[in-house]
Amino acid sequence: MYRKSIETLSPYIPGFQPAMDGTVIKINSNENPYPPSPKVKELLGGFDFRQLRYYPDATSQPLRELIGAQHGLSSKQVLCGNGSDEVISLIFKVFFEEGDTIATPYPTYTFYKSVADIINVGVAFVDTAEDFAIDLQGLVNTGAKGIFIANPNAQTGRLLPLQRIEELLNNYSGLVVIDEAYIDFAGQESSACHLLGTYSNLIVLRTFSKSYSLCGIRVGFCLADESLIQAMDKCRDSYNVNHLSQVIAAAAFRDREYLEATVKRVVDTRDMLADELRNLGFTVYPSEANFLLCQPHGRSASDIYDYLKAQQIYVRHFDSPRLSDKLRIAIGTEQEVEILLRHLREYA
Numbered sequence: 001m002y003r004k005s006i007e008t009l010s011p012y013i014p015g016f017q018p019a020m021d022g023t024v025i026k027i028n029s030n031e032n033p034y035p036p037s038p039k040v041k042e043l044l045g046g047f048d049f050r051q052l053r054y055y056p057d058a059t060s061q062p063l064r065e066l067i068g069a070q071h072g073l074s075s076k077q078v079l080c081g082n083g084s085d086e087v088i089s090l091i092f093k094v095f096f097e098e099g100d101t102i103a104t105p106y107p108t109y110t111f112y113k114s115v116a117d118i119i120n121v122g123v124a125f126v127d128t129a130e131d132f133a134i135d136l137q138g139l140v141n142t143g144a145k146g147i148f149i150a151n152p153n154a155q156t157g158r159l160l161p162l163q164r165i166e167e168l169l170n171n172y173s174g175l176v177v178i179d180e181a182y183i184d185f186a187g188q189e190s191s192a193c194h195l196l197g198t199y200s201n202l203i204v205l206r207t208f209s210k211s212y213s214l215c216g217i218r219v220g221f222c223l224a225d226e227s228l229i230q231a232m233d234k235c236r237d238s239y240n241v242n243h244l245s246q247v248i249a250a251a252a253f254r255d256r257e258y259l260e261a262t263v264k265r266v267v268d269t270r271d272m273l274a275d276e277l278r279n280l281g282f283t284v285y286p287s288e289a290n291f292l293l294c295q296p297h298g299r300s301a302s303d304i305y306d307y308l309k310a311q312q313i314y315v316r317h318f319d320s321p322r323l324s325d326k327l328r329i330a331i332g333t334e335q336e337v338e339i340l341l342r343h344l345r346e347y348a
């Protein structure tokens with residue numbers, strides 16, 4: 001009944017999802033440990049539920065305007081989606097077809113391949129170096145029709161400097177998607193948004209899931225040349241971002257002060273945790289995201305994963321070849337990180 005290519009797919013399996021009652025330390029999905037802006041609570045407290053009988057703004061126009069203005073762009077250069085995952089799906093739908101190939105570093109965010117598989121688009125994985133540096137020339141050499149780079153990269157946290165992205169764009173005319181889900185933890189100066197006026201083959205992806213602590217409402221967006229956004233607008237679902245999500249995202253987006261304060265808190269804790277893990281004998285890969293990839297020595301990553309799990313601390317351990325001896329730890333609150341470190345010291 002269904003398409004042949006569906007047979008070989010597997011459903012998305014998230015990291016362990018414990019009860020959300022605060023009794024466990026959940027640092028396995030790169031979520032933000034702090035609540036969203038208090039402006040969100042305020043908004044929901046006074047929310048007129050009768051509004052929900054209307055369809056939402058089909059184009060998410062108020063949110064687009066807000067986001068565009070913040071980036072010095074027009075709202076016609078912004079498109080919002082049901083999480084950046086939906087925007088990624090939309091990019092595949094609009095710019096690629098069966099038989100095309102996209103190139104992406106390995107390792108990276110696994111969802112690019114999940115979507116490519118559905119529509120029989122090939123994925124050329126280009127291995128990162130030992131220190132997870134991305135091989136840009138290798139990506140270009142694949143001859144792929146598009147290049148996807150998560151920056152900072154997923155699983156590793158490594159940041160590709162803006163200048164390198166510019167070099168790539170000078171050297172490659174296919175579609176370049178820079179997925180900046182974690183960029184707020186690296187600093188705006190590293191964002192490829194600065195290049196949008198110069199390159200019309202660039203799409204920059206963002207999300208409310210990480211720095212805004214709003215993965216529960218599923219809002220992501222992309223910024224690109226008006227012509228690309230226009231094409232994507234033709235292909236998205238009619239009311240792809242629900243009303244509550246639009247107004248919550250807008251309230252959080254306006255609260256720049258809270259965003260900066262929580263990002264700083266996460267970044268400070270990240271840098272402290274990296275030092276402490278190194279003191280405990282881990283190799284810690286440089287990360288500009290809200291998580292750390294690290295490798296224990298003398299003990300297996302999967303044993304540490306099991307040990308922490310028994311203490312109700314959930315970190316991420318992958319089976320994939322380059323990551324199987326490593327752990328990915330999202331940055332928790334200062335208190336959660338202290339508890340994590342206490343258990344790691346006891347285990348050492």
Ligand code: PMP
Pocket residue numbers: 030082083084085086109150153154179181206207208209215218219220
């Ligand atoms: N891109 C990257 C690199 C990610 O790690 C994630 C989420 N883990 C996403 C996109 C998807 O985020 P969203 O919640 O906006 O769908």
